Amino acid sequence: MLACAASIFCIVAFIASELISQSQMSWHASGLAFFYKFNVDPQTGLPLFWDPVNGVFYALPFLYGTLVSSLVALVIAVPLAVGVAIFLTEMCPGFLRGPLAFLTELLAAIPSVVYGLWAIFILVPLLREHISPILIDIFGASGVVKLFGWTGLVGDNGLFGGVNLGLGLLTAGVILAIMILPIIASLTREVMSTVPHSQREAALALGATRWEMIRIAVLRNARIGIVGSIILGLGRALGETMAVAMVIGNTAEIHRSLLSTGHSMASVIANEFAEATSDLHRSALVEIGLALFVVTILVNGLARLLVWAVTRGNPVRVH
Amino acid sequence: MKAAIPKNRMRDNMRTATDHLATGLAILATILVVAPLFAIFGYLIYKGASSLNLAFFTQIPKPEGEVGGGMANAIVGSGVLLAIASCLGVPIGIGGGIYLAEFGRGTRLANAIRFTADVLNGVPSIVMGIAAYALIVVPQHRFSAFSGGVALGIMMIPTVTRTTEEMLLMVPNSVREAALGLGVPNWRSVLSITLRTASPGVITGCMLAFARVAGETAPLLFTALGNQFWSLSPSHEIAALPLQIYIYAISPYDDQHRLAWAGSLVLIALIVLAVSLVRYVASRGILKGAS
Amino acid sequence: MGVGIEVTNLNAWYGANHTLQDINLPIPANHATALIGPSGCGKSTFVRCLNRMHETNPIARVTGSVRIGDLDIYADASPVEVRRRVGMVFQRPNPFPTMSIYDNVASGLKLNGYSNRKALDEIVERSLKHAALWDEVKDDLKKKSGASLSGGQQQRMCIARALAVDPEVLLMDEPASALDPVSTSKIEDLIFQLKSQYTIVIVTHNMQQAARVAEKTGFFLNGRMVEFDSTHKIFTNPSDKRTEDYITGRFG
Numbered sequence: 055m056l057a058c059a060a061s062i063f064c065i066v067a068f069i070a071s072e073l074i075s076q077s078q079m080s081w082h083a084s085g086l087a088f089f090y091k092f093n094v095d096p097q098t099g100l101p102l103f104w105d106p107v108n109g110v111f112y113a114l115p116f117l118y119g120t121l122v123s124s125l126v127a128l129v130i131a132v133p134l135a136v137g138v139a140i141f142l143t144e145m146c147p148g149f150l151r152g153p154l155a156f157l158t159e160l161l162a163a164i165p166s167v168v169y170g171l172w173a174i175f176i177l178v179p180l181l182r183e184h185i186s187p188i189l190i191d192i193f194g195a196s197g198v199v200k201l202f203g204w205t206g207l208v209g210d211n212g213l214f215g216g217v218n219l220g221l222g223l224l225t226a227g228v229i230l231a232i233m234i235l236p237i238i239a240s241l242t243r244e245v246m247s248t249v250p251h252s253q254r255e256a257a258l259a260l261g262a263t264r265w266e267m268i269r270i271a272v273l274r275n276a277r278i279g280i281v282g283s284i285i286l287g288l289g290r291a292l293g294e295t296m297a298v299a300m301v302i303g304n305t306a307e308i309h310r311s312l313l314s315t316g317h318s319m320a321s322v323i324a325n326e327f328a329e330a331t332s333d334l335h336r337s338a339l340v341e342i343g344l345a346l347f348v349v350t351i352l353v354n355g356l357a358r359l360l361v362w363a364v365t366r367g368n369p370v371r372v373h
Numbered sequence: 374m375k376a377a378i379p380k381n382r383m384r385d386n387m388r389t390a391t392d393h394l395a396t397g398l399a400i401l402a403t404i405l406v407v408a409p410l411f412a413i414f415g416y417l418i419y420k421g422a423s424s425l426n427l428a429f430f431t432q433i434p435k436p437e438g439e440v441g442g443g444m445a446n447a448i449v450g451s452g453v454l455l456a457i458a459s460c461l462g463v464p465i466g467i468g469g470g471i472y473l474a475e476f477g478r479g480t481r482l483a484n485a486i487r488f489t490a491d492v493l494n495g496v497p498s499i500v501m502g503i504a505a506y507a508l509i510v511v512p513q514h515r516f517s518a519f520s521g522g523v524a525l526g527i528m529m530i531p532t533v534t535r536t537t538e539e540m541l542l543m544v545p546n547s548v549r550e551a552a553l554g555l556g557v558p559n560w561r562s563v564l565s566i567t568l569r570t571a572s573p574g575v576i577t578g579c580m581l582a583f584a585r586v587a588g589e590t591a592p593l594l595f596t597a598l599g600n601q602f603w604s605l606s607p608s609h610e611i612a613a614l615p616l617q618i619y620i621y622a623i624s625p626y627d628d629q630h631r632l633a634w635a636g637s638l639v640l641i642a643l644i645v646l647a648v649s650l651v652r653y654v655a656s657r658g659i660l661k662g663a664s
Numbered sequence: 665m666g667v668g669i670e671v672t673n674l675n676a677w678y679g680a681n682h683t684l685q686d687i688n689l690p691i692p693a694n695h696a697t698a699l700i701g702p703s704g705c706g707k708s709t710f711v712r713c714l715n716r717m718h719e720t721n722p723i724a725r726v727t728g729s730v731r732i733g734d735l736d737i738y739a740d741a742s743p744v745e746v747r748r749r750v751g752m753v754f755q756r757p758n759p760f761p762t763m764s765i766y767d768n769v770a771s772g773l774k775l776n777g778y779s780n781r782k783a784l785d786e787i788v789e790r791s792l793k794h795a796a797l798w799d800e801v802k803d804d805l806k807k808k809s810g811a812s813l814s815g816g817q818q819q820r821m822c823i824a825r826a827l828a829v830d831p832e833v834l835l836m837d838e839p840a841s842a843l844d845p846v847s848t849s850k851i852e853d854l855i856f857q858l859k860s861q862y863t864i865v866i867v868t869h870n871m872q873q874a875a876r877v878a879e880k881t882g883f884f885l886n887g888r889m890v891e892f893d894s895t896h897k898i899f900t901n902p903s904d905k906r907t908e909d910y911i912t913g914r915f916g
Contacts, residue, residue: 056472056476056477057468058464058465058466058467058468058469058471058472058534059468059469059470059472059473059477059483059486059534060469060486061465061469061530062469062486062489062490062493062530062531062534063486063489065493065527065530065531066489066493068504068508069496069500069501069503069504072503072504072507072508073500073503073504073507075507076503076507133402134402134405134406135402135406136402137398137399137401137402137403137406138399138402138403138406140395140399141399141400141402141403142403145396145399145400148722154403154407156652157407157410158406158407158410159648160410160645160648161406161409161410163584163585163644163645163648164413164588164641164644165587165588165589165590165615165640165641165644166588166589166590166591167588167590167615167618167619167622167637168413168417168588168618168637168640168641169413170619170622171618171622171633171634171637172412172413172416172417174622174623175416175420175630176412176416232409235406239406250758252754252756252758253758253760255717255720255754255758256754256758256759256760256822257760257771258717258720258747259715259717259747259751259752259754259826260747260748260751260771260772260775260825260826260829261744261745261746261747261748261749261772261775261776261829262744262747262775263388263389263391263392263744264392264395264396265391265392265394265395265396266388266391266392266775268395270760270771270775271760274760274762274763275760275761275762277762286495289495290495292497293495293496293497293498293499293500294497295497295498295499295590295591296590296591296615296619300619300622300623320497320499320591323499323503324499324591324594327502327503327506327594327595328594328595328598340503343499343500343503346497346499346500347496347497347500350495350496350497350500351492351495351496353495354491354492354494354495354496355488355492357495358488358491358492362488381777384776384777385745388744388775389744
């Protein structure tokens with residue numbers, strides 16, 4: 055029995071060791087510069103990060119894509135997830151609570167590839183034809199450009215500039231948001247429900263409205279746990295592979311616009327590993343996998359610590 | 374009754390308005406969250422149901438560009454992979470869960486293992502694929518169902534360990550004490566009585582892990598690799614349902630897209646079935662007859 | 665200044681459980697009124713009907729009328745409005761753990777829009793003095809969290825928090841039952857001093873406490889109010905046999 059349980063440690067150790075050993079080749083080739091350097095394409099003058107044919111392997115675009123898509127996902131998902139959690143714990147009539155909670159958990163059961171399929175055929179056209187044009191108009195409006203042009207986020211070179219393919223960082227962010235919503239929502243719910251009822255009564259007895267009671271008695275007390283659940287959602291977003299690979303556009307480039315295509319750390323491995331053209335190519339992909347492994351372990355570890363601190367070790371199940 | 378704090382009509386109205394606004398926003402958030410669910414399921418049924426026919430379940434994919442065919446080999450292939458994964462994941466997972474709940478309860482080692490298991494659950498599945506690749510594909514110089522099954526099995530271990538532990542922890546101590554009182558040595562009492570009491574819950578925990586792993590694609594991309602033909606052999610490439618869905622989803626052929634939707638519907642149906650079953654068992658009270 | 669409370673035909677339910685039956689009770693202003701009775705007799709439910717906290721439970725129901733001063737709190741006001749003017753102290757102290765002592769006491773004020781730093785400082789100090797806590801915490805007002813105080817101090821801080829919004833009625837649901845004897849006697853002294861300025865209703869299962877602090881006492885049994893009279897009379901010469909049995913310890 056102990057051996058079985060201890061196998062968990064062995065698994066982690068084994069994964070780490072394999073990742074390290076298989077990435078040695080790439081590590082020796084580029085060292086730490088793997089993560090930030092770039093060549094310059096002689097023909098176009100643009101930065102060149104990743105060119106398997108010519109043996110150029112620098113990982114910056116994948117870090118960028120992972121980070122940006124995850125951030126977009128958080129910006130969309132966190133307010134929605136916390137809103138749902140508040141509704142379910144504090145406002146929902148009793149008979150609705152069970153079904154709604156079940157529906158939210160059902161979202162978590164959908165496999166990544168099915169999300170990707172739906173995203174390709176439904177989300178991408180939706181964004182391309184209906185939502186992105188609105189964003190482009192807002193961010194490109196002459197008044198907005200005049201006021202905020204100095205930030206570099208508006209106009210044709212800004213957050214929503216350039217070509218609108220429907221695929222890209224924004225789409226990846228949106229589908230990631232839908233995918234991490236259930237985790238953040240259900241953990242936030244659990245954390246909120248550990249706040250003792252006496253706290254709510256204290257606020258109500260002072261004459262607080264329901265929202266004020268939620269604000270000062272529930273959210274304040276649960277805030278550490280809520281932060282933990284958000285970080286857990288981030289951890290899931292960082293590692294999401296299939297849905298992202300299907301909508302992010304798969305180009306190893308860095309552009310400011312959210313409408314541009316890109317790549318994430320997980321999606322480049324998914325795309326290129328099976329047909330890697332050289333040992334160095336494969337080793338570089340493994341090195342990206344190693345970075346992903348380390349980052350998700352750190353992020354998840356931190357999140358678990360925060361959630362544990364609030365729920366005091368009572369098992370909180372998240373799949 | 375006079376109010377001691379000067380009554381400020383406008384401030385009171387603001388507070389009430391804010392309260393209503395917050396309620397409205399929370400409701401809006403809930404709608405926005407549940408809406409994609411309906412959209413996804415709606416489209417799945419709409420696009421997938423019409424493509425589900427006998428051929429889907431009995432035929433293998435047709436060559437590119439040709440219309441028709443099915444995902445029979447992928448469904449069977451997934452079955453093979455999940456069987457291999459379960460052989461690895463279930464025994465080790467249950468064993469680990471038993472240790473955490475019965476023997477190591479409260480020890481720092483158990484806490485460390487539990488924490489590590491939770492963290493491991495968060496590692497991207499594609500990293501597990503790389504590990505299985507390094508472990509099996511490289512030495513054997515071939516892609517194989519076995520390597521895919523191992524990757525999935527490794528993923529099952531932390532999940533099954535934690536759910537088993539949770540279910541065992543729900544068995545009241547009175548059960549254990551009764552067994553000990555009868556003079557049964559500890560390890561035997563655990564296995565025969567506690568485990569049996571918690572077995573519905575443990576089984577559903579395994580099913581949850583099973584369902585989760587059934588939909589995984591990433592670790593199979595470079596281990597099982599996928600196969601256009603019938604193959605049951607563990608030492609060769611094998612098709613898998615989620616993998617096939619992926620390949621078809623990104624292909625340029627409409628007919629293959631149609632098959633991808635159908636495959637997704639089948640996959641989702643199986644997963645929803647498993648999840649609903651879990652909920653049903655959980656709500657009925659897993660430990661009937663325990664106390 | 666406190667106001668009187670007039671309770672007429674009050675009935676309360678928790679789901680199908682008829683917890684309070686036909687309660688009629690005049691609670692005098694600027695006095696302390698104690699409510700005694702065995703566990704489960706409905707005295708806590710009664711008190712929670714006075715600030716409409718009873719209805720926070722989804723299966724709770726109330727009929728009848730409660731007038732606080734000239735306000736019918738069920739017909740003429742919203743629960744939030746009522747609770748702004750009726751303070752409550754609970755059985756177990758419930759300070760807000762993420763707030764400092766200062767912020768705890770000021771929380772009711774801030775909800776009502778007080779932002780003037782000077783005004784808040786004054787009211788916080790006054791409330792803590794009223795609650796006999798000022799000297800013990802005046803140096804740590806903003807440094808210590810509300811939950812870091814001892815049990816008795818926490819409860820006095822909760823009293824200060826309730827007093828800060830200057831209610832006319834103060835409801836206390838067994839305020840000292842979770843505290844040690846020293847803290848208990850401090851709180852009893854407090855009630856003694858406060859009752860000249862507020863109308864206090866105190867639920868207690870400690871008869872000696874009722875005798876010490878209250879002018880009037882009501883005896884509850886099985887959801888009914890059996891007897892309501894001056895404390896002295898209740899404890900020396902009760903009119904109802906059930907009251908006498910309870911006082912002398914034959915049950916409860």
